[in-house]
Amino acid sequence: MNAPELRAEDVTVRFAGLTALDEVSFTVAPGSAHALIGPNGAGKSTCFNVLSGLYRPATGSVRLGETELTRLAPHRIAALGVARTFQNIVTTEGTVADNLMLGRHVLTRAGFTASALHLPRARREQREHLARVREIAELTGLAAHFDTPVALLSYGDRKRVELARALCLEPRVLLLDEPVAGMNAAERARTAGVIRDVRAELGLSVVLVEHDMGLVMRLADEVTVLDFGRAIAHGSPDDVRRDPEVLRAYLGTATTQEGAA
Amino acid sequence: MSDRRIPFDRLRLKPAGTVALALLLCLPPFYLDAFWLRIGLFSLAAAIGAVGLSLLAGTAGQLSLGHAFFLAVGAYGYTALAGEPGPGLPPALAVVLAVLLAGAAGGLFSPVAARVRGIYLGVATLALVFLGHHLLLTADSVTGGFNGRSVPPLTLGGFAFAEDGRELVVLGVPFGAEERLWYLGLALFGITCFTARGLLRSRPGRALAALRDSETAAAVMGVDVARHRSAAFVVSSMYAGLAGVLLALAFRRVVPDYFSLALSVDYLAMIVIGGLGSVAGATAGAVFVTALPLLMTRYADQLPLVATPGSGDGAVGPTEAARYLYGAAIVLILLYAPDGLHGLARRVRGRLPGRHSPGSPSREPAGPPPSPSSPAARPKEHTP
Numbered sequence: 001m002n003a004p005e006l007r008a009e010d011v012t013v014r015f016a017g018l019t020a021l022d023e024v025s026f027t028v029a030p031g032s033a034h035a036l037i038g039p040n041g042a043g044k045s046t047c048f049n050v051l052s053g054l055y056r057p058a059t060g061s062v063r064l065g066e067t068e069l070t071r072l073a074p075h076r077i078a079a080l081g082v083a084r085t086f087q088n089i090v091t092t093e094g095t096v097a098d099n100l101m102l103g104r105h106v107l108t109r110a111g112f113t114a115s116a117l118h119l120p121r122a123r124r125e126q127r128e129h130l131a132r133v134r135e136i137a138e139l140t141g142l143a144a145h146f147d148t149p150v151a152l153l154s155y156g157d158r159k160r161v162e163l164a165r166a167l168c169l170e171p172r173v174l175l176l177d178e179p180v181a182g183m184n185a186a187e188r189a190r191t192a193g194v195i196r197d198v199r200a201e202l203g204l205s206v207v208l209v210e211h212d213m214g215l216v217m218r219l220a221d222e223v224t225v226l227d228f229g230r231a232i233a234h235g236s237p238d239d240v241r242r243d244p245e246v247l248r249a250y251l252g253t254a255t256t257q258e259g260a261a
Numbered sequence: 262m263s264d265r266r267i268p269f270d271r272l273r274l275k276p277a278g279t280v281a282l283a284l285l286l287c288l289p290p291f292y293l294d295a296f297w298l299r300i301g302l303f304s305l306a307a308a309i310g311a312v313g314l315s316l317l318a319g320t321a322g323q324l325s326l327g328h329a330f331f332l333a334v335g336a337y338g339y340t341a342l343a344g345e346p347g348p349g350l351p352p353a354l355a356v357v358l359a360v361l362l363a364g365a366a367g368g369l370f371s372p373v374a375a376r377v378r379g380i381y382l383g384v385a386t387l388a389l390v391f392l393g394h395h396l397l398l399t400a401d402s403v404t405g406g407f408n409g410r411s412v413p414p415l416t417l418g419g420f421a422f423a424e425d426g427r428e429l430v431v432l433g434v435p436f437g438a439e440e441r442l443w444y445l446g447l448a449l450f451g452i453t454c455f456t457a458r459g460l461l462r463s464r465p466g467r468a469l470a471a472l473r474d475s476e477t478a479a480a481v482m483g484v485d486v487a488r489h490r491s492a493a494f495v496v497s498s499m500y501a502g503l504a505g506v507l508l509a510l511a512f513r514r515v516v517p518d519y520f521s522l523a524l525s526v527d528y529l530a531m532i533v534i535g536g537l538g539s540v541a542g543a544t545a546g547a548v549f550v551t552a553l554p555l556l557m558t559r560y561a562d563q564l565p566l567v568a569t570p571g572s573g574d575g576a577v578g579p580t581e582a583a584r585y586l587y588g589a590a591i592v593l594i595l596l597y598a599p600d601g602l603h604g605l606a607r608r609v610r611g612r613l614p615g616r617h618s619p620g621s622p623s624r625e626p627a628g629p630p631p632s633p634s635s636p637a638a639r640p641k642e643h644t645p
Contacts, residue, residue: 052481053481075484079483091474092470092475093474101464105484110464115460117459118459
């Protein structure tokens, strides 16, 4: 497996007075699926934004293999093979193909001059990458919509376009922020299948933020539970499910409810 | 709302269509007089500038009110570099340098462009127009001050794109300045279309469109946000510079007052009327906004409610009437066709009978491999 280890150590993020992440540490083993779960506002998306370089943590480090990510701009992190999707769909206008080709940005070279002049190498590059993008569209079940404007697709399909676009980076680490949120049962099963397939086929690590516990239990090898910005539990899905701290965070008890209020 | 504008230019002409259109555009000098050719020439120049602005504002989503400034850099750059007093460079070289100069001006502004967004960027670019106007008025030695400068004619290998005393007759038609400049304009416009389509349909165009729709998502997909924001400004300014050169050649004199805020607004009107982010749309908008006032001036005496120029009887003059008209056009377009003339044309085309029939030969890609910008309505051929 070519995926390097992704290790977050003591990551702290503060927004004005609020500590969104408080010394959070976890390690995503190469080629594994790691889920971040926790109640709303626990800091899961903040954590993703640190991993993809959108937020700079106040302290702590994030390492991909030997490379420190916290000082890199998002596009450099993408170039290292870290791809992500967003909680709310962020696609570009245009067809599915246009969106997926955007995913090839870091893997392609054609610049303004070469593209403006239609240089043969720019055209050849586009042709070659389009072929690979078509394969990824087939892998993710989007082949039938390849030339359809994204705006015309259903919600579930658009979510899948984001997933496919992230895969087009040929990532070594794939960050998925609620990949099945808002989908119906059939769409969920289909997306879960796609995630499982690409893991098996491409050997990449997956970091998953998800509220759907069924999906987390089925996909994840390891789970980190966040609550109010702190990592309160680590372990296999089964261990975490039985952890009293986790149950308290999700269901609440008399004492913590007072504390939370 | 679902099928609003689409970023990449979908008006796909097959090679044969392009050649036919190019040949058609070569005909006017043989049939039309100088008045019409001048309208065409100004339209071509405006179209080049509008394509540039469309790339910046439509594709990359950066509002610019400073387009007039970059047009001025091109126009004055050419005049100063090729003319006397000045280095007196060969005019063809001066054209290239003027375009590069405009690009450099865009590059100088890009630190601002990389930091300021949306309406604030619009206001920041506004400052360029005022700064430019001030410079044009005060730097007399280069710009000629208030009275401007006369523009040296472009000569290429001994052939002058102007009256040069030598009679040139092609197929029985005397070729004066307008006839010659028409072909120059056509060639420059051809270059513009070719390069802009190349940009829009490939990696840089996709990156710019991604920036427009979400900078966060673009950055996460590996797009260097600051670099691409600057590059959009540089490229757009280069098109503006080229348009400026052609305008200068067509006017034969450059004056500061032409390059005012109103000109920037005209260019914005062009791309809104034509449809943001497409070459064909920018061209249609440019022709509309440029030709309308000229035509109304010409036919003022035959139009109701429009006064003949110079009659001064308090009625609406043709230029004002044209402005009212295109003001109304903008409002109508924003209300009923927010994707502009280009989007309107696309939707009308889509509704025409026969266009949807599968296997319609006109829709099949002829020769070139399928590209990501295939028309949306094309039936899928799914190969497992």
